Amino acid sequence: MGHLVSSGPKVLVSADTVSANSVLDGLDPRSRIAAALAFAILIVSLKSLTVLALGFGLSVATLLATRLPVKATLRRMAAMDSFIVFMLVLLPFTVPGEALFFLFGFPFTFEGLLRAVEIGLKANAVILMLMVLVGTLEPVTLGHALHRLKTPETLVHLLMFTVRYISVLHQEYQRLRAAMKVRSFRLRNSLHTYKSIGYLVGMMLVRSVDRSERILAAMKCRGFNGAIPLLGAMRFSARDAVFTVVSALLAVTLVVLEWKIGAAY
Amino acid sequence: MHIVDGALSTEVLIAGTVLAAGGIALGLKKLPMEKIPVAGVLSATFFVASLIHVPIGPSSVHLILNGLAGLVLGWAAFPALFVGLLLQAVFFGFGGVTVLGINTLNIALPAVAVFYLCRHGIASHSPVVAAIWGGVGGALSIVLTTILVGAALAFSGDEFIPAAKLVLVTHIPVMAVEAVLTGFAVYLARKVKPDLFAGVEATAGGVQ
Structure with missing residues (x-):
């Protein structure tokens, strides 16, 4: 992750909010955290590759809806892939199934390939959504929001x-x-x-x-007594209600699609 | 050695989350308000240290130093390393969301194990003996972390067993480097600030 080090800590250094996104700015940080968490749990429990591809598409759509630098964010996501790529490459050779071809005598199975694609889609969809929804918060705001989330x-x-x-x-x-x-x-x-x-x-x-x-x-x-003074109020607004309803509808759509398509592909 | 979302089975994810939550709760219990600054600053130190890359052969690795974190922080290593992993996932895109628990467990449990196994060695009168115990702790923490990562993968499916073995083998040089580095770090800390390893845990909980 060497090339990211320079870009990395800067994110945490910036004391003032990076207001890169207009769509998310008005939202309560708590709704954003809750949405990212719910999205992660939903995606991880899905099986169908078509639905997972749609889920990944949802992450990319959220990224495009904000004004985050698209290339830089995707590059960061891809950096994680370089970590897991060797595990994914191994899978087609280790999952038992119908061999498509042989490489050095090892069978390359279709089932293994599907499994690798499944994990790749899940990992990227979840981390991208997290970076877009929560990673754009100011770190201190993240702390305050977590505090209010008990x-x-x-x-x-x-x-x-x-x-x-x-x-x-x-x-x-x-x-x-x-x-x-x-x-x-x-x-x-x-x-x-x-x-x-x-x-x-x-x-x-x-x-x-x-x-x-x-x-x-x-x-x-200065007489610190262990309490966190919270600056600014977090309020669940009408905007958050709309965001929650839309998110819930999208989630239901994914679940229904998964159920209709079944675990076929 | 991050595991990402989507690879592990639900059982492993839940077990990891529950155990990590237990470890974090125990760590927080041993952190009274006066110890928050030292734990927070150390947590930041280990975050920065994990950005350091050292060359190994033709390649390079980033440091983990969870053994050293355990020696300094004791049980507080659980919340401290969890915070580091959370920030890495949210702001750098490393790791994942549902795997946050299991990743914390894989890094922090070896840290606590090293704390219990090596803390008496670290307290030795001779800084050289302390450094050797530090080196043992540095290597041991990586060994345990690799085993835990491998176990999490292997419990999730037989197809991951070759990958788990590969993780173990490719981390042998990392163990050596972490051992040497931790040894020298302990040696310096013992020379410059001998009470460093009396640390967060001992004075807070009165364990020793």
Whole structure:
């Protein structure tokens, strides 16, 4: 995921909302989280490839309805595929069934191919919908929304701290790496590399713990009592009602199609 | 070593979610308000560390360091690593939604195991002995994680068993690198800040 690192943390760095999408902006973050979760559970439980393709189409349609950069988002989704591709490639050879052809004496089965396509469609449909519906929220808003969805307070605090300090610590990491670079450090296949990166990680741990002690002192000084002050109200509006009804109708359509088509294809 | 949506059977998904929720609840119970900053900052540290790529042979791998996370965080590794996985899925598109539980379990359970098996070794008077135990923990956490990933796949269907074996074999070099890295990280931390591994868990829950 190397090429994503540069683009990655920036998402979390941005303190102000990236208002890239007009359609979703007016929605309650809670409806977006609930919709993404329901969509994931629905897609995972479907079997028919036709219906799954429609589900993936729904994710792409949602992406197009927003004003997210289409290419960049799809590229990010494809980066995940590079992780699972070897597992998918193996499937046609390991699922028993009718052999289409033989590769080095191993049968390539039609059933295995279908299974690989099924997993590929499910994984991409779910992650794309998640990135479009929830990934476009500001990280802090995500924390607040989870809090209002009855996530344990401690967990939400932990999430907020993590979100806050990822960017800070990433800068610290880059500063340490820059310091190594000016001393002619280069990544190689050597014990020296592993030793240096090990020391780097150790140093980051030490500095992080020191930093957290200062944070705690600052929080205590301001009389922090463990409650999360929530900025801004989240309200389930008419827009959310429309969104919920449309989502539910689409979900029912997928289920009915699955039932009509059966597990044929 | 993320598993994606769609590959696992419903039983495995539910079992993973329930067990992960239990682990997270236990971890949160051991985190009083004063320990939230240190756990949150460490969670962010491990998130950043997982972005580091090191070369192995012709290829490169990104670090997982769940063994080190376990040594520092104890049971708090469960919520801390869960938060990392959640953020990765939502903002980077790695992993998935229904597999969030099983992925958390696969990473965090080995971290807790390493915490219990290696914490006395880490507390040794000699930093070198501590570093060796750190290395053992670093390797062990990857071994356990690979086994758990393999088991989750194998329980979901026989057709995944070759893939599970492949995961195990391809991660042998990763184990070596994580062992060496964790060893040196522990060595440095012991030299610079000896009380680091007294950590989140011990002072919070009074375990030791």
